[in-house]
Amino acid sequence: MAYDLYYWPGIQGRGEFVRLALEEAGADYVDVARRPDRGGIGALSGLLAEGGPRPSFACPVLKDGDLLIGQTAAILLYLGPRLGLVGESEAERIRTHQLQLTVADAVSEAHDTHHPIASSLYYEDQKPEAARAAKIFREERLPAFLGWFEHVLATNPAGPACLVGARLSYADLSLFQLVEGLRYAFPRATARVLAATPKLAALHAAVARRPRIAAYLASDRRERFNEDGIFRRYPELDG
Amino acid sequence: MAYDLYYWPGIQGRGEFVRLALEEAGADYVDVARRPDRGGIGALSGLLAEGGPRPSFACPVLKDGDLLIGQTAAILLYLGPRLGLVGESEAERIRTHQLQLTVADAVSEAHDTHHPIASSLYYEDQKPEAARAAKIFREERLPAFLGWFEHVLATNPAGPACLVGARLSYADLSLFQLVEGLRYAFPRATARVLAATPKLAALHAAVARRPRIAAYLASDRRERFNEDGIFRRYPELDG
Incomplete structure (x- = not known):
């Protein structure tokens, strides 16, 4: 299943650190706010306003199945082993x-x-x-x-x-x-x-x-x- | 074996986030720069100037055996499971x-x-x-x-x-x-x-x-x- 990345369109910003990891790994991901068919920027605003049981203070936010993760470094901590972008120990x-x-x-x-x-x-x-x-x-x-x-x-x-x-x-x-x-x-x-x-x-x-x-x-x-x-x-x- | 914490004496600073975790867990630790018998502030300056194969840009730095870890949040990421201060999943x-x-x-x-x-x-x-x-x-x-x-x-x-x-x-x-x-x-x-x-x-x-x-x-x-x-x-x- 694809990862969903939520970040402001129009800038690289902190989302770019996540994009680079996903791109280097050839991972399947959707840049939600740049996809009108996925709700575009409204989907991002909704996520930040709502967030359910795991709100994030700001984006980027990564969605992997039911899991929502905010904070660039926390997202990379999570993705690192999955994308082969960190050592084993x-x-x-x-x-x-x-x-x-x-x-x-x-x-x-x-x-x-x-x-x-x-x-x-x-x-x-x-x-x-x-x-x-x-x-x-x-x-x-x-x-x-x-x-x-x-x-x-x-x-x-x-x-x-x-x-x-x-x-x-x-x-x-x-x-x-x-x-x-x-x-x-x-x-x-x-x-x-x-x-x-x-x-x-x-x-x-x-x-x-x-x-x-x-x-x-x-x-x-x-x-x-x-x-x-x-x-x-x-x-x-x-x- | 005790943890060694390296941080500037005289202020709480970012070292305090590590101290609170160590104190809550009742962990054995040495606040090195406040201990003249352990080299005091000279030991801290030496660590930042030197750092061997794992230099840190700034303190706090935690030493656990041979491992040196800088960045407050990275230290807490490491300590969390060891001190029982984070969930299991x-x-x-x-x-x-x-x-x-x-x-x-x-x-x-x-x-x-x-x-x-x-x-x-x-x-x-x-x-x-x-x-x-x-x-x-x-x-x-x-x-x-x-x-x-x-x-x-x-x-x-x-x-x-x-x-x-x-x-x-x-x-x-x-x-x-x-x-x-x-x-x-x-x-x-x-x-x-x-x-x-x-x-x-x-x-x-x-x-x-x-x-x-x-x-x-x-x-x-x-x-x-x-x-x-x-x-x-x-x-x-x-x-």
């Missing part, structure tokens, strides 16, 4: 999850550069604050996060091709997406950091070349980056 | 984790009210921005998060005593700590919301009365809230 699974959560922290900080005061306000209502926040993000946080992932790759006993062991995991796919997003939002600052993090740059390139990921990225299932999502290209924030 | 475990991650989101937003521009700047360097951020947090986000947890309790098929099933989980303990922190940081705004979320208020009170939690809260192992932690009492931010 408990140590590998916990490690993969730790790295996923660190990707999520970086994603949140990247988002907050253009919405430092509140997500409910427009960017135009917080531009001076965003400029201050983005400068520190570019100069301190972006190098800290990407440098740390470089260190994780460099110290992986199984080699630098993957974050955990020698097997591609959902955390590698999420790290790819983080780098993609940072390259879109902060092209100059990110290029500078990637020049100094060759293992991370290589992982990013290797994920992009994987046949199913490459096919997905070229398809119309992949939303394009835009200024409604997490990663936004506001040139004034790239320094 | 996969569905209960994923659900508990989803709720933990939503608590973590609320904690991050609460923190960012006093540091909306950057964690590396002083509060005094971002006070006007903090005032704007805190107003929206108080008026929109605090009621949204706590109201949603009330809804989760109200729709739990096993009753409103716990978030998942009929058994106390690490997510209940973390929700207790979120409410504690919000009551400290935003006493007026939080009291208003709790008056309208009686099931959440009851859960908070019930956790505080649990014998091991009550003993812990009264002990000097519990750091006091202060203006160096996540939850800070700046009266100007409470409206």
Whole structure:
């Protein structure tokens, strides 16, 4: 039976981390809110308003049979073993999850550069604050996060091709997406950091070349980056 | 063998979510950075700088034998079954984790009210921005998060005593700590919301009365809230 993914249409957003895992595994899934025949965005709004005995605070939400799961990292925790995107041992699974959560922290900080005061306000209502926040993000946080992932790759006993062991995991796919997003939002600052993090740059390139990921990225299932999502290209924030 | 917990001394911070789980379970653990005989804060700094084959971006870090785990939610994912603080089924475990991650989101937003521009700047360097951020947090986000947890309790098929099933989980303990922190940081705004979320208020009170939690809260192992932690009492931010 297909997985149902509920996420806002029109942006990659946090749903993209789930999509990348489903696509890499060749899993059967329905992107419900983009399917008018499945209720489209009304089905998503209904799910968030309702949720039955397992409400979610926000999307993405994954439905697998009777089970509803919210929170990106929890969805990936659930899907990882089912999609073959995590190691077998408990140590590998916990490690993969730790790295996923660190990707999520970086994603949140990247988002907050253009919405430092509140997500409910427009960017135009917080531009001076965003400029201050983005400068520190570019100069301190972006190098800290990407440098740390470089260190994780460099110290992986199984080699630098993957974050955990020698097997591609959902955390590698999420790290790819983080780098993609940072390259879109902060092209100059990110290029500078990637020049100094060759293992991370290589992982990013290797994920992009994987046949199913490459096919997905070229398809119309992949939303394009835009200024409604997490990663936004506001040139004034790239320094 | 005892668990080793590595976290900054002097604040509750994110380490507190791990401490509450260990304390509720009566687990044997060492709060390393508060123990000069174990290397104190130098042991923590060394772990973060080094980390061997399993580096962590930040603390808390839990050491269990040879295993090192960073990220609060990943630590609780690991400890939950070992401490009897999560249900037996996969569905209960994923659900508990989803709720933990939503608590973590609320904690991050609460923190960012006093540091909306950057964690590396002083509060005094971002006070006007903090005032704007805190107003929206108080008026929109605090009621949204706590109201949603009330809804989760109200729709739990096993009753409103716990978030998942009929058994106390690490997510209940973390929700207790979120409410504690919000009551400290935003006493007026939080009291208003709790008056309208009686099931959440009851859960908070019930956790505080649990014998091991009550003993812990009264002990000097519990750091006091202060203006160096996540939850800070700046009266100007409470409206």
